[in-house]
Amino acid sequence: MKLTTENVEAFLLLYAENELDAATRAEVEAFLAENPSYKELLADYDPAFRLPEPPAPAYPRKSALLRTAVIPMWVRWAGSAAAVLLLLAGTFAVWHQVGRHGDALDGNSSLVAVVSEPKDTIQRSGTGVGQEYPVSQEQIQTAPMASETMRNRQNLSARNVGTKQKKGGVIIKNESSETLLAEAVQPMEPVRYVQSKKDVETVEKANTVRLMESVRQSDAAQSVERLEMPSAEQMVAAEPVKNTMAVEHSGNSVKDPSENHSANIQGMKQPVQYVMVYSFEADSVPATPEEEASFGERLPVPENVRTFGKFAGKLFARTMVERYPQANEKLVNVYEKAEMFAKPLASNFLKK
Amino acid sequence: MNTKEYNNCVKQHSDALYRFAIQYISDTAAAEDVVQDSFVQLWQQCDRLTQEEAKAYLFTVTRNQLVSIYRHEEVRRRYAESLPENDRHESGYRQMEMQDVLRKTLSRIPEVQKEVLLLRDWEGFAYKEIAEITQLSEQQVMVYLFRARTAMRKHLEAEGYHFKASSLTKKQSKDEIDN
Numbered sequence: 157m158k159l160t161t162e163n164v165e166a167f168l169l170l171y172a173e174n175e176l177d178a179a180t181r182a183e184v185e186a187f188l189a190e191n192p193s194y195k196e197l198l199a200d201y202d203p204a205f206r207l208p209e210p211p212a213p214a215y216p217r218k219s220a221l222l223r224t225a226v227i228p229m230w231v232r233w234a235g236s237a238a239a240v241l242l243l244l245a246g247t248f249a250v251w252h253q254v255g256r257h258g259d260a261l262d263g264n265s266s267l268v269a270v271v272s273e274p275k276d277t278i279q280r281s282g283t284g285v286g287q288e289y290p291v292s293q294e295q296i297q298t299a300p301m302a303s304e305t306m307r308n309r310q311n312l313s314a315r316n317v318g319t320k321q322k323k324g325g326v327i328i329k330n331e332s333s334e335t336l337l338a339e340a341v342q343p344m345e346p347v348r349y350v351q352s353k354k355d356v357e358t359v360e361k362a363n364t365v366r367l368m369e370s371v372r373q374s375d376a377a378q379s380v381e382r383l384e385m386p387s388a389e390q391m392v393a394a395e396p397v398k399n400t401m402a403v404e405h406s407g408n409s410v411k412d413p414s415e416n417h418s419a420n421i422q423g424m425k426q427p428v429q430y431v432m433v434y435s436f437e438a439d440s441v442p443a444t445p446e447e448e449a450s451f452g453e454r455l456p457v458p459e460n461v462r463t464f465g466k467f468a469g470k471l472f473a474r475t476m477v478e479r480y481p482q483a484n485e486k487l488v489n490v491y492e493k494a495e496m497f498a499k500p501l502a503s504n505f506l507k508k
Numbered sequence: 509m510n511t512k513e514y515n516n517c518v519k520q521h522s523d524a525l526y527r528f529a530i531q532y533i534s535d536t537a538a539a540e541d542v543v544q545d546s547f548v549q550l551w552q553q554c555d556r557l558t559q560e561e562a563k564a565y566l567f568t569v570t571r572n573q574l575v576s577i578y579r580h581e582e583v584r585r586r587y588a589e590s591l592p593e594n595d596r597h598e599s600g601y602r603q604m605e606m607q608d609v610l611r612k613t614l615s616r617i618p619e620v621q622k623e624v625l626l627l628r629d630w631e632g633f634a635y636k637e638i639a640e641i642t643q644l645s646e647q648q649v650m651v652y653l654f655r656a657r658t659a660m661r662k663h664l665e666a667e668g669y670h671f672k673a674s675s676l677t678k679k680q681s682k683d684e685i686d687n
Contacts, residue, residue: 165654166651166654200661201658207630213530214526
């Protein structure tokens with residue numbers, strides 16, 4: 157930048173603010189010596205002067221600008237699709253097994269039940285939810301039909317060959333082990349602010365999309381080399397992360413991204429890494445706009461939830477589309493998008 | 509930029525944007541609308557902006573809206589000035605607080621200088637960033653900043669204020685000293 161009478165004030169500013177190098181300073185001083193009138197201009201400039209800064213008035217509509225994370229429509233759709241498809245899968249499995257053996261549900265002690273917590277969609281540690289218990293024949297026979305309780309809640313199994321409904325859960329018989337792959341809770345319409353107990357329940361259901369990992373933590377899982385664990389941020393940035401799944405965490409947040417786990421999932425050669433992700437709880441839902449304003453401090457829930465949505469909804473969409481070619485065309489689209497994450501699981505699932 | 513980062517931007521920049529806006533337009537409701545519209549635009553651009561880029565983006569879109577509104581206000585102001593003296597409201601400058609003094613003195617310098625001055629001294633933008641926001645060259649930004657600071661200091665002194673140690677204080681008049 158060459159010093160001229162047109163831009164001399166720019167140089168004077170930098171000169172007065174002591175932001176020029178030595179050579180340019182000398183150039184400015186020479187210019188001032190030749191043009192004394194500009195010395196007055198420089199003298200008028202006080203380098204200590206800054207426009208006094210009044211306290212910024214609080215913007216009154218701040219809370220209205222904040223965005224509440226919502227579960228994307230496709231996740232809701234995926235959840236719905238998963239529910240419907242798994243109902244079909246369960247029905248098919250029962251039909252298939254009964255047709256093949258005729259005695260799949262005849263009181264064999266290998267039957268296990270997966271008990272879900274009644275009406276409370278939040279899994280809490282130490283309650284036994286997700287664990288498997290032997291079930292008597294009497295319990296099985298008195299259980300309601302699947303269609304009665306599987307509308308909003310589905311238990312998914314990689315190799316369930318016989319299923320029958322038990323109140324609050326699904327009884328699953330496995331051929332070789334007691335494995336429940338996942339449980340999904342269908343998302344519902346979110347509530348912006350909690351006004352009533354009903355809202356709390358709705359919000360819980362709406363915001364809780366969980367993948368209940370109940371695979372037995374076997375010794376084998378510990379001995380297999382663990383996969384690299386991505387941080388929560390990486391999961392958000394690169395979802396779905398191959399061989400990684402999100403698991404609902406009943407606590408408040410992902411407390412420690414390094415707190416990772418692995419588990420053997422049937423159909424997977426390697427143990428699947430899973431990370432505890434935050435899930436909404438009733439008392440965490442903002443009750444007022446002010447509370448919501450502080451809500452942004454939380455971890456990005458929807459991204460983690462979305463990871464699961466892609467995993468569960470699309471995995472099963474793919475599976476069912478392959479099994480039932482006449483399935484809805486929309487499922488094909490979901491299946492295609494699910495490839496990255498669901499393919500290895502789905503293909504192994506289908507081989508079984 | 510994700511939802512959390514967007515919300516952080518709201519918390520960090522909305523007050524400053526509002527302060528910036530009300531230096532341009534006297535109607536606070538209109539200033540609020542401008543800020544709100546700016547954040548709506550930011551939300552729409554979340555996919556292509558990072559949190560670091562958000563501040564300059566917000567000031568750019570706010571400034572563009574303000575320029576448009578200011579032009580309309582200027583027409584109204586000229587109309588008001590054409591009315592007889594007793595039709596105008598009393599300003600009550602004697603009772604003005606510092607903010608009012610600043611508003612008054614800022615109104616005496618050209619808009620472009622005011623813009624540059626606010627962005628630099630209040631918001632701490634670099635010359636280059638100010639140039640991008642105001643669509644000026646960096647050199648022009650420095651020239652305007654030099655002129656604005658010089659003019660503002662003189663105007664404030666003429667109002668009986670002097671600037672010392674980063675604060676503005678009112679000079680006592682000779683009568684006040686005598687009393």
